[in-house]
Amino acid sequence: MHPPDAILERTRQFMTSRIILTAAQLDIFTLLEKQPDSANSLFLQLGVDPRALTRLLDALVAAEILDKKKGIYHNTGQSTLLSANHPETVRPMVLHMAEIWDTWSHLTEVVKKGEKPDLVPMTEKDSQTLEDFIGAMHVAGRQMAADIAADLDLSGYKKLLDIGGASGTYTIAFLNKAPGLSAIVFDLPRVLPMAESRIAENQMADRVELRAGDYNTDEMPADCDLALLSAIIHQNSPEQNRSLYTRICQALEPGGTILIRDHIMDEDRTKPPGGAIFAINMLVNTRGGDTYTFSEVKSDLEQAGFTDVAMAREGKSMDCVVMAVKPS
Template sequence: MSRELSLAEIFQLGYYWETKILLTAVKLDVFSAIGEQSRDLDDIAGRLRANAPTLSLLLNALVAMKLLTKEGESYRNSSTALKHLVRHSPQYVGHLLLLHDAEWNNWGQLEETVRTGNRSVDRHVFETDPELGGNVLAVLNRIGQQSGPDFAKRLKLVGRERLLDLGGGVGTNAIAFCQVYPELRATVFDLPATLKLTEKTVKEAGLESRISLQSGDFNRDQLGGPYDVVLMSDILHYQTFQMNQDLVAKAVVSLAPGGRLIIKDRFLDEAGTGPAWTTAFTIHILINTQHGGCYKTSEAMQWLAHAGCVSTEELEKTAVVQGVKP
């Protein structure tokens, strides 16, 4: 049994001030305004068109949070802020934080949602703000580039030639898979707005001849095929159980006999109480999507079995499941 929380830890859980200070600083673009220089308050306030006395309170808090340093009356970015929070840095991750900030008001609806069971949003970010959605995918792509090749190797896809990456985003997995398996060709299927970015990342990876892009709505449009492998990575938590059951069945139709359907997502354990991160992610999905949810591994297995798959198995605990088309 894990130990109980202390009172101090309970207070810490309920304390979000620093979160909103950081998100606001990213929204104002404080870190880019400071850039590589040491700048005084009036200079930064002028660049941000902000009220200097108020801004100074925010900057001082950011100093205490170790994101800035202060010498005399001048502020500098910490090396981490310079690397990850200044817009022109190739390792900028601010878009992800901007997404959290954009969802801030939705979190305010949590009490009402729990009381009534009614959701407060009617569409998810990829539909409401494709530009922000695309920028977030680009950040996730950069992070995913590190784990993608290992994931590809663990799946042991040698001998498979045609991959469909359904809701493949900017092509993070398709690119990693093609890099690991030289005989593989991939189709990235996604919404038209997302594919504009995918075109860029595929070109940067020099894989235009092996990765094709198919634009459409996977719930409405044909998926093409036949494929040897269909990958559904982080797409099912935006949808209802029934939509997922239908989409999995459709994906299986697009597979050749013996083809593998691989689902990578954030699954919950049977009790619904773990993994811990996923239980919080479930709430995030509850208040930021129209009808999404996190599902149990056993429910994903049910979709695969319902679609007629055999040899269904959990390849990675609460993360990856697979079914094979007979």
């Protein structure tokens, strides 16, 4: 490909993304999963403009997201995963991507000013947006959680404190790995019903306690010898993380361990590449969030009172794990 064409092709990729996001918001893929259909039938069900919908559907076909045969649109292997009814649906993540489309559109302004002035934190958004976000985190974590749990030595631990545990994805994976482990999921009152539902589905209600609180301000539950911060520190400023680490250290049992699962950047902050891009996601979506290097995490943990800081898992994206110990 000629160099100008290559860079222009990359620049235009947002167009296909926006087409998929809109189709997911309209729930077209769920409708087509139930029954392949025509544009005329679909616009009646959706209550949208018929010409605009037809152009959207044809663009999805052109992008090989849908098939079209004699005017009837069908899901493909890819688009089936965007149906809300698929057992491994990725629709919650796509809806979350649609939600943050707006903040990414303000990137130029954010780079000029340092932050989006009217930014609304995720925890203050409406219930559906928060539910989509929690669902997106489950989509991202369901396989990763199992892989990470498989790689870690969880023997000898008695009680896990899953801080900001969302719908319990990592708690479930850790308890599956360690049959003798119990857990506390500590998260906002609005989030805990989602954790309760997923934990019940996995028949773990007798091993998991749900505790309501804000991990940035509230006292941590005590009596745990293992604490997990899974995809939490990138949402916070360094100052917030140091405060969080300090309160975790105070709450943990002597000799207890903290595990941090996140992007861990190399010292020039360009690798892993996904972490460098995710730093932009935090720039436009949080007040002070970022991706952090190992040396930054190590220094903050040690200031909070932890020792023996080490990489427990060398990952390629947000699957890195840092561990540290509270002195006995």
